[in-house]
Amino acid sequence: MRTMQPPVAVREVHLDHLQGDLIGLEGYQHALLVFRMHGGVVGQAWAEVHAGCISAAVLRDKARACAWPIWSQMVDRAERRPERPSATVVVCTRDRPDDMRRCLPGLAQLAAAGHDVLVVDNKPKSDATAQLVRAYPQIRYIREDRPGLDHARNCGLRHARGAVVAFTDDDAIVDAGWLDALLVNFDDPCVALVTGITMPLELETEAQLWFETTNGFHRGFVRRVFDAATTNPLGAGQIGAGVNMAIRRSALREIGLFDEALDGGSASLSGGDQEFFYRVLARGFRAVYEPAALVWHRHRREWESLERTIYGYGVGLYAWWTRALLVEQEWRVLRLASSWFVRWHLRNLVRSLLHRPNAMPFHLAWAECRGVFQGPGAYLRARQIAREAAAQLQRVGEIV
Template sequence: MKLSVLDLSFDALPEHLDRPEGYDGAFVLLRLDGRPCGQAIIWYDQYDPEAPLARQLARAANSSFWECWTTRQIGMTPAEPAPSQIPSASVAVCTRERPDDLKRCLDGLLAMTGQPSILVVDNAPKTDATRQLVAQYPSVRYVVEPKPGLDHARNTALDQAEGEIIAFTDDDAVPDPDWFSCLLRNFDDPLVMAAAGLTMALELESDAQVAFQRLGGFGRGFQRVIYDAVVVDPFDSWKAGAGVNFAVRRAATDAVGRFDPALGAGTAAHAGDETDFFRRLLAAGYKIAYDPQALNWHRHRRSMEELEQQIYAYECGSFAILTKALLFERNPRAVMRLVRWLRQQIPALVRERRRAADNGLPFSIPVAQARGASAGPAGYFRARRQARQA
């Protein structure tokens, strides 16, 4: 299955949709008054080019779009932050051996409204491909972090980047023009230590990309939310945002410490880095703002093997966090989270064994999650040992 990805204003729609050859449908981001408000899928075999496009999109739109549309129709103004002062800030991109993705990311960053300082952190490079690429962008700073691991690179970014706020995006993501400014507007409240934004699919060219988007992707909804420990359990801090699209106040590291180098990509724990950082912020009484207008676009993993590894890694990272919380922070609530996981996952595994219909994937999601969970504790111990030796 292949879906074209479209970004459309519902107030200024084209007369009809072009149907690219080889595509089954269109995955559409819908905007109202320029704001991302919802999404819809148009299947080309059901699309009628003679019928009004607005009517067909409206029928396919999700509830978030209709909530935004209804709010506008009754004259309500969306509650949006109006900061009294924009803090000084910069953007950091942590990367490793993906110059093609990085080029697209840097081109997008340099096309944004306003030009922040941009820092590229090259994590344990094997070649000089990244250095050669960044040399083509005179305004972009380049530093090397020789110790492998995403959080080593993020901590280097905190040391090297300029400003009170450091915004992070992945090398395989592209920012919307207002991404940076929309992140920054959320820091007027001194208790907001981090902000995250909406991430949409950059492409849906493969079955794996479509499957990841169907599973939820990096979406966190189209409504702005301020998270604290009352709104969300700190162990569910992933709900506040994803590592592909967030910013942190430099002072946050003084409050809760730096990113844990024993978590994240490039370690035996595989993932969990920003989730752990968000968890510690919420547990310490601080807030995280989620703002869907801080929009960027992510190139999802293209192969089923990569998707399976991604699902495995997320669960491995989750259990690495539980191991850290229980054994190194003496947090008994980690046991409750483990029991909750078992109550959900064991029935899922049983259903998986008994299922009659194929879910369309060449692997079992519950099995991949169980494998990741079982590897998480040992992976965290191994990653901690490697971090100390680095």
Template sequence: MIIKKALRLGQRMCLPGSSQLFPSLVVADVDLDAAVAIALPALTPFPVPPEGVHALIWVHGVPVGEMTVAGDPGQLLPELPVLAQESAAAAVHEHMLQHGPEGSAVPPETRSPCVAEDLWRARVDGSLLTVAICTRDRPADLERCLAAVDGLTIGVAEVLVVDNAPSDDRTEEVAQHHSRARYVQEPRRGVGWARNRALLEARTPLIAFIDDDVLVEPRWAETLLMAFNAHPDTSVITGMVAPAELSTRAQVVFEATGGFGRGYQHRRLQAASTSPKDTAAAVYHIGAMGTGANMAFRRDRLIAVGGFDPALGPGTPTSGGEDQEALCRLLTCGDLIVYEPAAVVRHRHRRTMAELRGQRRSDGAGSASLLVGAGRNLGRAHHRRRIAVAARWWAKSTAWTVASSLLRPSARPMSLVTANARGWTSALARRSYRQAVDQARREACAYPELPVLTTAP
């Protein structure tokens, strides 16, 4: 029996003694407190029998690590708690230091709230939080997402379902079957419009955005609220995005090459000053702070800096970047971003390699549009400094991904590397951000009666 700890991307999810990835895996949770392992139901039928288990390891309701184990899943599950205890011993020790009683190595003011701490739980007020789900024509995903939200351990003020330029009424029908959900139609194309509409529709001081293809963990909202209480100086809390399933090769490839995971360590990111040099240095690390599939804001603060750019994101020629751009803008203004790994959602990764290549191309287009296009909105000095930093990062990142693809083509297919590069070059050659700005202006003119935030063209 071989245990593969997820420490470096090159070691993740490979068959024992091979550079080949597992064709499919069962996803499971291991609760070390209860000493049990539970397999998550697969959302997609397994095209081939799974050859192992990928497990998220929990202590006190907080994820502390992960492991991939080869073998028959049915036989492995009873053994996983013991294996996880051995595999995650160092992480468990670190967790106890971070979340332990007074006198532990970490000062109370810098600890991340643990969901087992009654002190933090007593201060949680669900009426302060709105959950926003921006969606378009994915009723099956939305149904699963809302069902998971219904299972939260605390009630929230409201669940907003923002339907972006829908082609039919299926999304509205799904929302009507969930008593917590309020349906809002946003006819202007682009997820930036939908996110901004949610900001304006909400009436609470905090708003959490999740994608329609995620499943929230029961304590997700509770943990976000505890994190905001623990960090009153932050404008943004981002959380962990773990895989909901690893049934297909594409899903395993995506997770093995990084996925949406940002690790198990609590992090804070803030520029040393609002100078172009310091903000560019901070923005260099923005990718490690989370993704738009799981992020929460102080609503008034995000509105004050202009909300989301409607020329970025799915539904526009740029295909992405609206979430990262909002974080970049807040960093440039001197705001603090906190990554809280205990706030967990599960993401349904793209099921086919064709879908994954499309996602990689969209990622490239969104990154290029964010950097070269939307970056100009921050001013010439900030833009030039950011271009210089990003150019160095892009050169290093491209060299590393190409080299790793050549060395381990099955784990990091070259087709994904080239798809991302095509997204970058296409966005730059076609001036996708400029096209998206023109689209946003047309959308604004077509619906003059609808509210607009200041980032709108």
């Protein structure tokens, strides 16, 4: 295949009723095919576009790789029980009304189906989001004035009414069967966390294409179960990401809330979800990755904002590992962090300096590396700030 150039089309292909050629792809040279069957995502493939069309023969050929996930998901479905726990859907947002506008219709459908849906507006500069949500009376709106994604998530957890709290981001769109696919997995009382599959909403720019082909969010097309006996809790990143997750509320008594010194809005920039996943496993619960629970995520369009994101990943990872060492006394972190630095960050940096094929662009590798060194310090600073904020809140509470 020729080297892919953006824009790349993203198209769903339904294998339940596969008919004819895929058309309407004018202006694209490549497409990412997302294969679906019985509601689940069973595979993906990159394909060349000829004259705005991908032929049925190519589709059939590419779909062959889906055989195993189809079988595996069929077996999973045969074991499902009909009961579902009650759920609250929480979306945390901050001054992104354009994203929110795309996200809300999917949420409104969930609300119409009788689920509790909650938008947490995190220290907004304007009331644009509030106005948007007002158009959907069945969706609850809550304002959280302490800045930070984990403050917003905790606020969502506190105001949730369902037994399970499902989270997604404002820059994501949920699939029709998303919530149900997540909830199915809570029939095991030991499961405290379920994550789903996240596919790109669009691949229009170079930055988006690079992110999807190298980092991406999806963790395969076969259901996986994690627990501390089989997975090192410190490698919790492989379970999924905060953009698509559901948490059993009753387990929070043991697991605790999200650490407010982590993730967007704090000095640590990211890592709040990963650190929470770590505690899920370390406290003896199970986590499930469910490829039938799909959300579409709009990746960062510009290199600048992508660079900030990647830098944030570097900071966040080493920030939450610092927390694991200091708060949880996880001595294994020392070995893991040093070996990960050499085998991943340093290697990426060297490969991009040597212009190796498929190497990370240098500015990104360098950004991530810088992040790594900022991580521990950033966490300590963020922790101090979070403590002061909590103390201040307490003082205000005493006065009021």
